[in-house]
Amino acid sequence: MIAPLDTTLRWWDRxxxxxxxxxxxxxxxxxxxxxxGRYFDPAHAISYAEEVIVYLVIWAIMIAAxxxxxxxxxxxxDMVLRLLPASxxxxxxxxxxxxxxxxxxxxxxxxxQIVDTSLLLDERSSTDLQFPMWIYYTAxxxxxxxxxxxxxxxxxxxxxxxxxxTMAVGRPGAHEMPLDMRETG
Amino acid sequence: MATLLFxxxxxxxxxxxMPIFLxxxxxxxxLYLVSGEPLIGAAQLVITQLNSxxxxxxxxxxxxxxxxxxxxxxxxxxxxxxxxxxxxxxSLGLVTVVACTLFAAICGSSVATALAMGSILVxxxxxxxxxxxxxxxxxxxxxxxxxxxxPSLALILYGIVAEQSVxxxxxxxxxxxxxxxxxxxxxxxxxxxxRNFPVEPALPFAERMRITGHALPALIVPVTVMVGIYGGxxxxxxxxxxxxxxxxxxxxxxxxxxxxxxxxRIVADGIRSAATIMLIVATALAFGHWMTLSGVPSQLVxxxxxxxxxxxxxxxxxxxLLLVLGCFLEVTATLLLVLPILAPALKPLGVDPVHxxxxxxxxxxxxLVHPPVGLNLFVLSTISQAPIGEVIRGILPFLxxxxxxxxxxxxxxxxxxxxxxxxxxG
Numbered sequence: 001m002i003a004p005l006d007t008t009l010r011w012w013d014r015x016x017x018x019x020x021x022x023x024x025x026x027x028x029x030x031x032x033x034x035x036x037g038r039y040f041d042p043a044h045a046i047s048y049a050e051e052v053i054v055y056l057v058i059w060a061i062m063i064a065a066x067x068x069x070x071x072x073x074x075x076x077x078d079m080v081l082r083l084l085p086a087s088x089x090x091x092x093x094x095x096x097x098x099x100x101x102x103x104x105x106x107x108x109x110x111x112x113q114i115v116d117t118s119l120l121l122d123e124r125s126s127t128d129l130q131f132p133m134w135i136y137y138t139a140x141x142x143x144x145x146x147x148x149x150x151x152x153x154x155x156x157x158x159x160x161x162x163x164x165x166t167m168a169v170g171r172p173g174a175h176e177m178p179l180d181m182r183e184t185g
Numbered sequence: 186m187a188t189l190l191f192x193x194x195x196x197x198x199x200x201x202x203m204p205i206f207l208x209x210x211x212x213x214x215x216l217y218l219v220s221g222e223p224l225i226g227a228a229q230l231v232i233t234q235l236n237s238x239x240x241x242x243x244x245x246x247x248x249x250x251x252x253x254x255x256x257x258x259x260x261x262x263x264x265x266x267x268x269x270x271x272x273x274x275x276s277l278g279l280v281t282v283v284a285c286t287l288f289a290a291i292c293g294s295s296v297a298t299a300l301a302m303g304s305i306l307v308x309x310x311x312x313x314x315x316x317x318x319x320x321x322x323x324x325x326x327x328x329x330x331x332x333x334x335x336p337s338l339a340l341i342l343y344g345i346v347a348e349q350s351v352x353x354x355x356x357x358x359x360x361x362x363x364x365x366x367x368x369x370x371x372x373x374x375x376x377x378x379x380r381n382f383p384v385e386p387a388l389p390f391a392e393r394m395r396i397t398g399h400a401l402p403a404l405i406v407p408v409t410v411m412v413g414i415y416g417g418x419x420x421x422x423x424x425x426x427x428x429x430x431x432x433x434x435x436x437x438x439x440x441x442x443x444x445x446x447x448x449x450r451i452v453a454d455g456i457r458s459a460a461t462i463m464l465i466v467a468t469a470l471a472f473g474h475w476m477t478l479s480g481v482p483s484q485l486v487x488x489x490x491x492x493x494x495x496x497x498x499x500x501x502x503x504x505x506l507l508l509v510l511g512c513f514l515e516v517t518a519t520l521l522l523v524l525p526i527l528a529p530a531l532k533p534l535g536v537d538p539v540h541x542x543x544x545x546x547x548x549x550x551x552x553l554v555h556p557p558v559g560l561n562l563f564v565l566s567t568i569s570q571a572p573i574g575e576v577i578r579g580i581l582p583f584l585x586x587x588x589x590x591x592x593x594x595x596x597x598x599x600x601x602x603x604x605x606x607x608x609x610x611g
Contacts, residue, residue, distance in 0.1 A: 021449030024248065024456045028433070031245070031426025035419055050238040050422055057244050057459070058235055064453075064460035074204035075461050081202035092201045099203065103210055110228040140232055 009153065013070065016063050016146070023060035027053050048129040055136045062143025069100075069150035090162050097155035104151060107144025115141060191216075205518050209468035216475045227471045234470045235463075238422050239351065242341050243466070244459030245425035249406070250292035251455035252432040255442035258403045259301040262287045265400035272387030275377020277310045279370060281323045286366045289331035290407040291432070295516075295553050299328025299561045300568065307569050313383050321569055322579025323373060325561045326587070329550035330366055332516070333358040336410055336428070339546045341421070342466070342520050346473070347528040347538050351421045352414050354542050356605040361543050361594050368586045376582070402439045406432050415608070429455070462517050469521030476525050486530045496535050500544065500595050503527065507548035508555060516549045543601045547594055551587050554580050 034049030068074050081092055117123075118134040125131040191212070198208045217227045234240075253259070266283040270276040281302060288298050303324040310320035332339050335355035344351035376382075388396075406428050413419040413427060433451075436442040443451055489499055510519045524545070531538050553561045556577045566573045594600060 017453045018449065020456045021451075021453035024452040025449065027245075028426060028430050028452075031423060032430050035423050035427060039418075050241070050420070053241050053422070053426070054236055054238060057241055057456075058232075058463075060456045061244065061460040061463045064457045065464055067457055068460055068464075071457075073457065073461060074206060075465065076202050076204045077199055080200040089202075096201060096203045096207070099198075099211060100207055103207060103214070106214065106224065107228070110225045111232075113225055114229055114232065136236070137232055140228065 009070075013067065016067055020060050020064050020067070023056050023063075027056045027060070030056070048127055048131075051125060051127055051129060051131065055131070055139075058136065059139045062139040063146060065143050066146035066150050069147055069154065090158055093158045094155060097151050097158065100151040101148055101155070104144045104148035108141045108148065111137065111140030111142075111144055206464035206468045209465065209472050209518065209522075213468060213471040213475060216472075220475075220479075222475075227475075230474055231467050231471050234474075235467055237345065238420070239341070239345055240466070242336075242351070242422045242425040243338055244456070244463055245422065245429050246292075246336050246338055246341070247459040247462060248452070248455030249425070249429045249432045250297045251458045252429065252436050252451060253288075253292055253403075253406075254297070254301055255436055255451060257440035257442050258291065258432070258436065259284075259288060259305055261400040261403045261440065263302070263305055264396050267385065268388050268393045268396040271385045273374075273377075274384050275373055275382035276385045277306065277313060277315065278319070278323050278373040278377060278382065281306050281310075282327045282366055282369045282373060285324070285327035286330050286334065286362070287404070287407075289334040289362070290336075291403065291428075292331065295329045295331040295550060296560055296564055298331040299325055299564055302328065303565055303568055307565075313385075315382055316380075316579075317569070317571055318575045318579035319376070319380075319382075320579070321565045321571060321576045322581070322583055323369070325554050325565045325576060325580050326583030327366075327369060328561055329553050329587070330362055330369075332546050332550045332553075333365070333543060334362040335359065336407075336425070337546065338462070339516055339520060339549060340542060342517060343524065343542045343545065346521065346524045347531075347542070349538050349542065350609075353539055353605045353609055355414070356608055357539050357543050357601045358546070360600050360604055361547065361590070364593070364600065365547075365587070365590050368590055369583060372582060372586055402435045405435065465517050466521060469518055473521055473525035476522075477529075483529070485526060486533050489530065489534060497596065499534055500536065504544070504548055504591065504595065507545065508551060510552070516553070519549060519552070520545070537598060537602060539605060540598045540601050544591070544595050547587075547591050551584070551591065554584060554587070 030046075030049045030052055034046055037045030065074075081089055084092065115134050115137045118132075118137050123133040125133060194215075195208065195212055198211065199205070203211075213227060214224060217224055262284045263280060266280040266287070267276065270279050270283065273279060284306070285298055285302050288302060289295075292298060292301075303321075306324055307317075307320045311317055331337070335358055337355065337358055340354040340358055341351055343349065344354050409431055410424045410428050413424040414421060419427060433448070437445055437448065494502070507519065507523065510523065527541075528538070531541055553559045556562065562573060562576050562580070565571070565576050569576075
């Protein structure tokens with residue numbers, strides 16, 4: 001792949017990783033804050049922690065979905081696929097990328113409509129927080145768009161830079177593997 | 186005909202190596218399109234259903250497991266079991282069973298348990314002269330205890346879909362989980378005598394206490410979760426957040442599995458692990474919703490009643506169906522695909538949903554180690570470089586034990602229901 005694009009992708013990955021880590025860390029802090037606050041410091045206790053945790057985690061997960069595409073980390077069963085000859089595997093992967101792109105565009109399109117409607121109605125959560133729901137809904141189109149970019153890159157790689165020797169690696173889902181076995185972007 | 190075409194499409198896409206979330210999402214979208222429902226409804230449904238506090242326990246427990254993998258927690262638990270089992274023939278095999286049970290009480294995922302334990306115990310057993318197939322078999326089989334011992338990811342999902350109390354399900358899983366561990370323990374004890382496995386030297390008492398002390402911080406996590414939930418101090422989701430934080434701190438400061446500057450990276454890794462499951466959950470929710478609307482569940486009930494199936498015949502059929510599905514699909518996906526169809530059918534057939542939850546998850550466990558395609562088999566074959574046939578040979582006796590335990594769980598409801606009834610009444 002062309003060098004500047006690779007550099008851009010690497011930085012993109014780092015930004016995503018930083019955002020995910022930050023969202024995850026804030027989630028944990030808020031979760032603890034709610035428990036500790038309730039029992040030890042009721043004056044500063046918060047009641048909306050669980051609600052905010054949902055928003056943070058879903059956002060983090062939608063961004064992580066894009067990272068999983070880059071790391072080939074989405075759970076799939078590639079048993080049958082690995083029995084095929086290399087060229088057939090390539091076409092299957094290209095097919096997968098195209099379906100994924102269509103799916104992601106759907107996610108962006110319909111996700112955006114949900115956000116738009118929510119903005120129009122000024123939809124708020126029914127708790128004390130009155131959280132504007134469009135912020136939460138935006139995770140859907142953003143996640144779709146980020147994934148679409150990764151799938152486009154993957155498609156280009158399989159279409160023009162295919163090397164049967166290195167591409168054909170079967171592995172279980174990323175969440176089941178230890179770090180050292182899957183830190184390959 | 187349409188159903189057949191649809192099944193062909195579903196399994197065809199799976200066979201292409203398409204990610205499971207994408208297969209489910211694409212099929213759900215097609216189903217909505219064909220039945221004339223607007224697609225925006227499906228998107229709206231998914232994002233609304235994800236907005237669930239109970240569901241958030243899932244990513245948080247997955248994060249706990251991810252943190253635990255770095256912290257030397259697995260090592261501490263293995264040392265603990267080895268310290269107390271020294272002097273018994275085949276002790277390393279027994280250590281595997283006990284350490285896996287303890288680890289399962291921390292992390293909630295069977296495959297993660299098999300991985301964490303396998304990478305330590307398989308080389309150790311081979312070095313001490315155990316047959317490799319035995320080493321792989323006992324690790325792979327003991328790893329499956331993780332799915333029923335609380336906190337169990339599968340049981341949390343079951344609770345959400347079948348609208349059951351998660352703390353109740355957790356309690357129901359304890360005795361069957363221990364029964365399974367006991368069955369494995371006795372078998373290893375017997376097998377060790379039969380095949381004359383090596384004996385490890387027994388440790389002096391002071392040394393045992395020192396090792397126990399070192400393992401205590403790791404044991405804080407399951408204790409916090411249990412006391413927190415059953416003491417009525419925290420909700421299941423809060424307990425999950427708490428366990429994630431405790432495991433992060435224990436790994437960071439006590440076992441020093443990683444440097445604090447790496448915290449963001451480790452947290453991000455935990456989130457990525459959670460994302461693989463949550464995307465499947467999200468798309469399976471859309472799929473399951475369509476399934477419920479389509480009226481398949483009521484047809485199933487009518488079919489079963491019309492053909493005079495008794496409850497035990499129904500359960501047997503379900504066992505077989507789940508074993509077959511478990512060979513192709515991942516645990517979360519199977520659960521979310523099948524449960525929306527079965528859950529409404531349980532009441533009319535007189536099956537207790539809490540009892541069924543354990544039958545269901547135990548089936549999933551067997552699917553994980555069942556040839557030809559159990560996920561644990563592949564994980565073990567990958568980490569040990571052993572051919573898959575050798576793993577299968579080693580796991581065979583345990584598979585038979587698992588099937589026997591499944592039979593007991595299915596036809597002795599008291600085993601699962603006694604503990605939750607004791608604690609919660611009803």
